[in-house]
Amino acid sequence: QVQLVESGGGLVQPGGSLRLSCAASEFTFDRYAIGWFRQAPGKEREGLACINRNDNTPYYADSVKGRFTISRVNVKNTVFLEMNSLKAEDTAGYYCARVRWQNSCTTYGFRPSGYEYWGQGTPVSVSS
DSSP, rough: OOEEEEEOOOEOOOOOOOEEEEEEEESOOSSSSEEEEEOOTOOOOOOOOEEEESSOOOOTTTTTTTTEEEEGGGTEEEEEEEEOOOOGGGEEEEEEEETTTTHHHHHHTTGGGGEEEEOEEEEEEEOO
């Protein structure tokens, strides 16, 4: 069974940083693009970043561009999300997801329907 497991969330003060990890298993990791999303209570899922499967090209939503960095280490079957200059508005559950087979990050433009498997999420709370 395909698995994506997020970790690294926690409580951080505004302006702080966190590094999230998405550990994948039970699929050929390097053949898939992987994205990061978040969802705050009462809000829809919001795409944040995506990294392609071969060239490792990153893509970012405007809300996080310049603050967040996505990367992957295929030998570790892991995608990372480095989050800097965190704001209270960043408080949410953070999820990684696998882009549908043979598609790149740009196919769906951060639309959740373009991602077929999701992790359980890791919570991030930004407050003073």
